[in-house]
Amino acid sequence: MHMADALISPAAGGAMWAATAGLIAYSSKKVREEMDDGKVPLMGVLGAFIFAAQMINFTIPATGSSGHLGGGMILAVLLGPYAAFLTIASVITVQALFFADGGLLALGCNIFNMGFWPCFVTYPFIFRPIFNGPATQTQGRMLTGAMLACVVGLQLGAFSVVLETLFSGISELPFGTFVLMMQPIHLAIGIVEGFVTAAVVGFVWKARPELVTHDSNPTYASPNNMRPVLIGLLICAVITGAALSWFASANPDGLEWAMFKTSSHEELANPEKGIHASLLHLQKKTAFLPDYGFKADGAEPKAEAESTPSWPAVSAGTSVAGLVGGALTLFLAVIIGLGLKRRGNHSK
Amino acid sequence: MLNIDRNLFDIGRMDTLAMGDTPLHHLDPRAKLMTTLAFIVAVVSFGKYELSAMIPFFIFPLAQIAKGDLPFMYLLRKVMIVAPFALFIGIFNPLIDRETLFRLGSIHISGGWISYLSILMRFALTVMAALTLIALTGFNTVCLALEKLGVPRPFVVQLLFLYRYLFVLTDEAARLARARSLRVFESNGMGFKPFASMVGHLLLRTLDRAQRIHIAMCCRGFEGHIPILRPMRFGIREIRYMTFWAMVFALLRFYNLPMQMGLLITRLFT
Numbered sequence: 001m002h003m004a005d006a007l008i009s010p011a012a013g014g015a016m017w018a019a020t021a022g023l024i025a026y027s028s029k030k031v032r033e034e035m036d037d038g039k040v041p042l043m044g045v046l047g048a049f050i051f052a053a054q055m056i057n058f059t060i061p062a063t064g065s066s067g068h069l070g071g072g073m074i075l076a077v078l079l080g081p082y083a084a085f086l087t088i089a090s091v092i093t094v095q096a097l098f099f100a101d102g103g104l105l106a107l108g109c110n111i112f113n114m115g116f117w118p119c120f121v122t123y124p125f126i127f128r129p130i131f132n133g134p135a136t137q138t139q140g141r142m143l144t145g146a147m148l149a150c151v152v153g154l155q156l157g158a159f160s161v162v163l164e165t166l167f168s169g170i171s172e173l174p175f176g177t178f179v180l181m182m183q184p185i186h187l188a189i190g191i192v193e194g195f196v197t198a199a200v201v202g203f204v205w206k207a208r209p210e211l212v213t214h215d216s217n218p219t220y221a222s223p224n225n226m227r228p229v230l231i232g233l234l235i236c237a238v239i240t241g242a243a244l245s246w247f248a249s250a251n252p253d254g255l256e257w258a259m260f261k262t263s264s265h266e267e268l269a270n271p272e273k274g275i276h277a278s279l280l281h282l283q284k285k286t287a288f289l290p291d292y293g294f295k296a297d298g299a300e301p302k303a304e305a306e307s308t309p310s311w312p313a314v315s316a317g318t319s320v321a322g323l324v325g326g327a328l329t330l331f332l333a334v335i336i337g338l339g340l341k342r343r344g345n346h347s348k
Numbered sequence: 349m350l351n352i353d354r355n356l357f358d359i360g361r362m363d364t365l366a367m368g369d370t371p372l373h374h375l376d377p378r379a380k381l382m383t384t385l386a387f388i389v390a391v392v393s394f395g396k397y398e399l400s401a402m403i404p405f406f407i408f409p410l411a412q413i414a415k416g417d418l419p420f421m422y423l424l425r426k427v428m429i430v431a432p433f434a435l436f437i438g439i440f441n442p443l444i445d446r447e448t449l450f451r452l453g454s455i456h457i458s459g460g461w462i463s464y465l466s467i468l469m470r471f472a473l474t475v476m477a478a479l480t481l482i483a484l485t486g487f488n489t490v491c492l493a494l495e496k497l498g499v500p501r502p503f504v505v506q507l508l509f510l511y512r513y514l515f516v517l518t519d520e521a522a523r524l525a526r527a528r529s530l531r532v533f534e535s536n537g538m539g540f541k542p543f544a545s546m547v548g549h550l551l552l553r554t555l556d557r558a559q560r561i562h563i564a565m566c567c568r569g570f571e572g573h574i575p576i577l578r579p580m581r582f583g584i585r586e587i588r589y590m591t592f593w594a595m596v597f598a599l600l601r602f603y604n605l606p607m608q609m610g611l612l613i614t615r616l617f618t
Contacts, residue, residue, distance in 0.1 A: 006392070042555070049554040058539065089506075103478065199543075
């Protein structure tokens with residue numbers, strides 16, 4: 001479920017970075033307010049535990065494939081949502097930096113997809129109401145809560161991946177196909193994750209019950225004090241969604257783009273999208289990188305597309321020029337790199 | 349369990365690289381972090397059919413690797429390990445986008461293949477940049493830079509803690525898994541029940557360890573945050589480094605150098 005830098009646009013990555021940075025700041029503030037400095041090493045060591053536990057694989061019954069722990073829900077149960085969110089964010093950061101598992105720009109997306117949903121949505125709104133209902137807490141309720149919370153959390157996470165990829169407009173996957181690909185896979189993963197979470201939490205519950213049943217503690221999120229965060233995020237989502245949709249539709253797709261290649265101006269050749277022309281002005285003001293949708297997607301590929309009629313006649317062949325120039329640049333880059341290396345060795 | 353040991357070795361190796369002694373290693377981590385981020389934003393801001401203009405960007409990771417004395421093949425291998433994700437998601441582009449984009453003689457190349465190559469190139473560039481950042485800087489130093497740049501302290505402390513105990517706990521997990529695999533006869537993976545109780549035990553040990561650490565830290569005067577004493581200096585060298593690369597990125601972002609060069613050369617021959 002880790003997204004890579006290669007598939008997202010700066011606008012989508014930047015928006016998710018902003019949302020995640022806000023959540024981290026808010027959670028940090030909450031953790032600091034709790035003033036429980038015993039939690040500081042606990043968070044750190046539990047983060048390392050998630051890492052370690054992810055390296056132990058088990059066999060999924062009846063399939064023969066193997067799975068491992070995701071861990072978001074376990075952290076939320078043991079630490080409460082704020083500390084758990086920080087812990088998940090730190091785990092994903094380390095994965096991004098050391099294993100290149102998810103990129104740096106995509107870090108915001110990844111932390112949001114894998115941290116926000118379990119910590120701030122499914123834990124307080126699904127797991128806790130089921131587990132801490134009016135009746136006594138039982139294994140069965142715990143299993144139901146963990147299962148539902150994991151499944152819903154992963155579905156929401158997977159759907160976020162789809163939306164972020166879609167808004168970025170780098171991958172050609174149509175919405176429907178991508179959703180049909182992601183959701184069932186993550187349903188299966190969610191069920192497995194639910195069983196694992198329930199098993200591990202159940203084990204700890206038997207051995208150290210005070211760790212699991214600490215809900216009298218008022219600092220854990222009640223739906224009440226989550227409201228400002230949720231509303232803020234909703235507003236963020238709507239604004240970014242609206243801004244990003246301009247991006248998505250302003251990028252010409254393959255077909256439109258093929259029609260433009262003879263005309264000189266993108267907007268002129270596109271009268272039925274007149275509304276976009278009127279939005280251009282607004283978009284130029286609001287866009288993260290204003291020329292992203294135009295210069296890069298419109299102008300330059302157009303130059304490349306004035307294709308050569310046949311191989312020997314390279315006179316107008318900008319595509320061939322692109323290839324030759326590209327190869328040359330790569331060559332030069334390698335030469336410069338080697339040169340720097342040699343000079344470095346000499347100066348030693 | 350070879351897997352666990354190899355992962356550990358891998359993290360250790362990156363830290364060893366970060367202990368190098370080149371001018372790049374001594375640069376203020378903030379400068380390196382910001383430059384790397386600027387690089388990634390510049391690369392991913394290209395349109396999806398862009399290919400040739402992206403190639404010159406390889407100069408940044410290559411120069412870092414060369415100047416920082418990093419093992420190129422090792423980093424390349426790390427890039428390859430995570431490549432399947434981009435390969436898999438990207439492969440739908442050529443399947444769906446079949447519009448011919450440009451022709452080379454009688455070969456028609458569709459927009460999908462161009463954008464697929466573009467995704468792979470972005471992927472290689474961004475992953476290489478991130479890896480060289482860590483290999484030149486080291487994780488602890490990146491954390492310090494993050495704190496100086498205004499990341500909330502609890503999060504930075506969390507990152508430092510996580511990193512410190514990563515090795516200890518992964519070692520413990522590897523020991524557990526090894527002990528189990530030595531005591532079973534069939535080697536086809538572990539069932540669900542032993543897995544749950546193994547991970548549960550690991551978790552209990554982890555919690556005990558956290559308590560011990562906390563007591564030990566309290567004995568040494570811990571008050572909720574880790575004081576960080578190492579001085580960081582943002583001097584003329586850092587400014588030079590950042591402006592140089594910022595100019596390079598801006599130049600390469602807005603002028604398609606390979607295309608210009610290629611035009612020049614093809615014109616020579618006609």
